[in-house]
Amino acid sequence: MASRRGNAKTGEQADKYSVLLPTYNERENLPLIVWLLVKYFGESGYNYEIIVIDDGSPDGTLQIAEQLQKIYGADKILLRPRAKKLGLGTAYIHGIKHASGNFIIIMDADLSHHPKFIPQFIEKRKEGGYDLVSGTRYRGDGGVYGWDLRRKLISRGANFITQVLLRPGASDLTGSFRLYKTEVLEKLVEQCVSKGYVFQMEMIVRARQLGYTVGEVPISFVDRVYGESKLGGNEIVSFLKGLLTLFATT
Amino acid sequence: MTKLLEWLLGVSLIGVAWGLVTFDLLDLQLPPQYRELAWPMPVYLLVAFGCYSLAAVGYRVATFNDCEDAAKELQAQIKEAKEDLKKKGLKMNHISLEVSHVH
Numbered sequence: 001m002a003s004r005r006g007n008a009k010t011g012e013q014a015d016k017y018s019v020l021l022p023t024y025n026e027r028e029n030l031p032l033i034v035w036l037l038v039k040y041f042g043e044s045g046y047n048y049e050i051i052v053i054d055d056g057s058p059d060g061t062l063q064i065a066e067q068l069q070k071i072y073g074a075d076k077i078l079l080r081p082r083a084k085k086l087g088l089g090t091a092y093i094h095g096i097k098h099a100s101g102n103f104i105i106i107m108d109a110d111l112s113h114h115p116k117f118i119p120q121f122i123e124k125r126k127e128g129g130y131d132l133v134s135g136t137r138y139r140g141d142g143g144v145y146g147w148d149l150r151r152k153l154i155s156r157g158a159n160f161i162t163q164v165l166l167r168p169g170a171s172d173l174t175g176s177f178r179l180y181k182t183e184v185l186e187k188l189v190e191q192c193v194s195k196g197y198v199f200q201m202e203m204i205v206r207a208r209q210l211g212y213t214v215g216e217v218p219i220s221f222v223d224r225v226y227g228e229s230k231l232g233g234n235e236i237v238s239f240l241k242g243l244l245t246l247f248a249t250t
Numbered sequence: 251m252t253k254l255l256e257w258l259l260g261v262s263l264i265g266v267a268w269g270l271v272t273f274d275l276l277d278l279q280l281p282p283q284y285r286e287l288a289w290p291m292p293v294y295l296l297v298a299f300g301c302y303s304l305a306a307v308g309y310r311v312a313t314f315n316d317c318e319d320a321a322k323e324l325q326a327q328i329k330e331a332k333e334d335l336k337k338k339g340l341k342m343n344h345i346s347l348e349v350s351h352v353h
Contacts (some may be wrong), residue, residue, distance in 0.1 A: 032332070111328075118308075143314060143315025147314075152314045222317060
């Protein structure tokens with residue numbers, strides 16, 4: 001179990017946080033999320049880098065990223081694009097390869113996750129010595145903006161079924177706003193086989209299996225794209241399939 | 251052990267206990283009240299669980315926090331970010347300033 005604690009930290013100066021931003025057609029949001037990240041990391045004084053993993057966006061996301069790199073410096077904004085849309089799991093693997101931080105933050109680049117919570121993640125992690133910290137919409141003053149009753153019902157219903165079947169010890173399994181120790185994320189991504197929502201669930205389930213500790217921080221999720229991307233029957237069915245697979249195999 | 255196996259184990263244990271009491275398989279000569287109580291238990295438990303589930307999900311949906319302030323704050327920060335980035339030389343064609351309201 002001693003290896004789970006990680007190497008002894010010599011102080012805050014030694015910690016570096018790599019933020020992985022997988023992007024696809026985020027030409028408008030990318031500058032804004034980067035600006036917010038720079039603001040909150042700057043104010044908190046933590047050492048960081050932002051790794052933009054663009055999957056060949058046709059809308060020019062990469063060009064915007066290059067401009068941002070000129071503005072903020074190539075040591076703070078790293079560009080590690082890929083040729084086409086390849087999926088989140090491989091984006092993480094790709095990002096980890098280029099990350100120099102001993103901690104990795106994963107989040108959505110569409111402004112649904114707010115960087116203001118990152119200092120809270122960092123503090124929570126230190127407080128409890130956790131291997132990973134997960135943002136939760138379901139506890140404390142966590143919540144969402146922009147969801148109608150139907151969407152909330154599906155979300156809570158799905159989470160309830162997940163809690164009953166998997167008893168995961170974390171309140172928000174499908175969330176993707178998390179802080180991981182780099183070696184922990186590396187280990188977990190290796191093991192996980194699911195896609196989509198279920199991938200994020202599997203990460204936490206496997207983390208618990210491997211004895212990693214999980215902390216939680218309430219976050220607000222501001223959904224600006226819900227109007228365009230409804231949660232349809234297909235997604236629900238594949239979620240249930242994935243959930244049952246996890247139920248039977250973990 | 252997988253969660254599935256845990257569940258099967260749990261259900262089997264409960265099932266065996268229920269069978270023993272209801273059908274008096276060990277010939278324990280339990281008083282008839284025990285048997286009468288045990289016999290419909292599985293259905294009672296399922297119904298109770300169903301009610302609990304509906305109540306729990308209903309409560310959680312009703313108390314799901316609506317982050318109005320977070321949305322407003324984000325909107326303001328988007329404006330601020332856009333202006334600051336323009337000053338720093340970022341060339342963007344257009345950036346949507348609004349947090350869209352759903353219905």
